[in-house]
Amino acid sequence: MSSQPLLPSNHPEHIASVIASKRRILFTTILTTVLLIAGIIFVSVKGEGVPSSKDPLKLANYYLKSSPVIDGHIDLPIFARAGFGNNIDNMDLYGDLKNRYGLISHLNIPKARKGHLGGFFWSIYIDCPKDAGPDFLTPYNGPRDTLEQIDVAMNLMDKYSDVFQLCKTADEVMEAVASGKIASLMGMEGAHSLGNSLGALRMFHALGVRYMTLTHGCNNAFADSGGIFQPVTPHWGGLSDLGKDLIFEMNRLGVFIDLSHVSDQTALDALSITRAPVILSHSCARAFNNISRNVPDEVLSKLGRGKHKVDGVVMVNFLPTFAAPGGVGVDVKTIADHVEYIASKTSRDHVGIGSDFDGIDAVPRGLEDVSMYPNLFAELITRGWKQDELAGLAGGNLLRAMRGMEATSLKMKQEGKKPSMAVYAKRTDL
Numbered sequence: 001m002s003s004q005p006l007l008p009s010n011h012p013e014h015i016a017s018v019i020a021s022k023r024r025i026l027f028t029t030i031l032t033t034v035l036l037i038a039g040i041i042f043v044s045v046k047g048e049g050v051p052s053s054k055d056p057l058k059l060a061n062y063y064l065k066s067s068p069v070i071d072g073h074i075d076l077p078i079f080a081r082a083g084f085g086n087n088i089d090n091m092d093l094y095g096d097l098k099n100r101y102g103l104i105s106h107l108n109i110p111k112a113r114k115g116h117l118g119g120f121f122w123s124i125y126i127d128c129p130k131d132a133g134p135d136f137l138t139p140y141n142g143p144r145d146t147l148e149q150i151d152v153a154m155n156l157m158d159k160y161s162d163v164f165q166l167c168k169t170a171d172e173v174m175e176a177v178a179s180g181k182i183a184s185l186m187g188m189e190g191a192h193s194l195g196n197s198l199g200a201l202r203m204f205h206a207l208g209v210r211y212m213t214l215t216h217g218c219n220n221a222f223a224d225s226g227g228i229f230q231p232v233t234p235h236w237g238g239l240s241d242l243g244k245d246l247i248f249e250m251n252r253l254g255v256f257i258d259l260s261h262v263s264d265q266t267a268l269d270a271l272s273i274t275r276a277p278v279i280l281s282h283s284c285a286r287a288f289n290n291i292s293r294n295v296p297d298e299v300l301s302k303l304g305r306g307k308h309k310v311d312g313v314v315m316v317n318f319l320p321t322f323a324a325p326g327g328v329g330v331d332v333k334t335i336a337d338h339v340e341y342i343a344s345k346t347s348r349d350h351v352g353i354g355s356d357f358d359g360i361d362a363v364p365r366g367l368e369d370v371s372m373y374p375n376l377f378a379e380l381i382t383r384g385w386k387q388d389e390l391a392g393l394a395g396g397n398l399l400r401a402m403r404g405m406e407a408t409s410l411k412m413k414q415e416g417k418k419p420s421m422a423v424y425a426k427r428t429d430l
């Protein structure tokens, strides 16, 4: 039972407490504004001295308390689909979730709290069509299944509404984190989920989707995929005409363009026309492992600040077979190497974490689940990373890019840009 009255009383003590609370709100607003500008999350941490850098893990935990991790890609919804048929009644997020294949979830609530997970993009993923046909027109249940993945994500957020909070803006992420909730964003993995339709994109945005990976491991009507370990034969040579309309519409709506999984040419095409910052929600650097799924230097060279560069964040994937050839010997140091390499090609303002937890069947030593993020931060502390840089890596860089993405959307609407009426040329039903 709350001791707060539902309606304000006129008692002087109550009035004093209202004034004090208004002052607190004003202070919080000013503080939040300052931190928004800095692009860094800082939740106040009371009564603790700063631990010595001689104990990097303790220091990492201390830093992460005030600027927790916002992970770009966690596959809890597909874990629910594959393991539980999306039946959330059978899912206890306080226990060790074991799916029907015996895999234990990398995420549960106690592990998330231990690892300072402040928020994440719930990945809304469904498989590519088995045979899309020569023009990607073979009917399939992709859009229905995608809606079911949004449904299962939202149902889990509701079931644990004291823990998770659905967020659609960077400000909402800040508010959720400040109130001790795990900010819950949704990102769609692959434009094959759209059924070739920009109208479908607008409806997914209305449901709360805030990024979309342009492809998964298959080409689609909008763009060519990079494949996974080997490139797939290009269909369009990058973005299709409809893909260019898709970029416009994502910019206008305020949906991050996610360039993980896409072919190099698709990434370069998208970077040449996007007006908003982009992300790579879960990618390793190709420099360490020459597979098509990893981001090449040529794409990294286009990201950053300055002329002819696009603001963006590359969020590092933890899957060992992406991080190193054959996945051999991958540990927390290997993942730190990827973070540092991507930062060296862009800057420390352009890296983030996109673990791919619950979507991967192997993990690095020292980063086995969401409770282990502090190990990565401890490793980077030993390599000289400072608190503000680590706060950026944790989530500040992502939120800065998200604000940029939101600002582009606002600007395009102010310019009078209308929804794109483009229709896939191969469709005959419209």
Ligand SMILES: [Zn+2]
Pocket (backbone or CB within 6 Å): 189, 261, 282
């Ligand atoms: Zn993926």
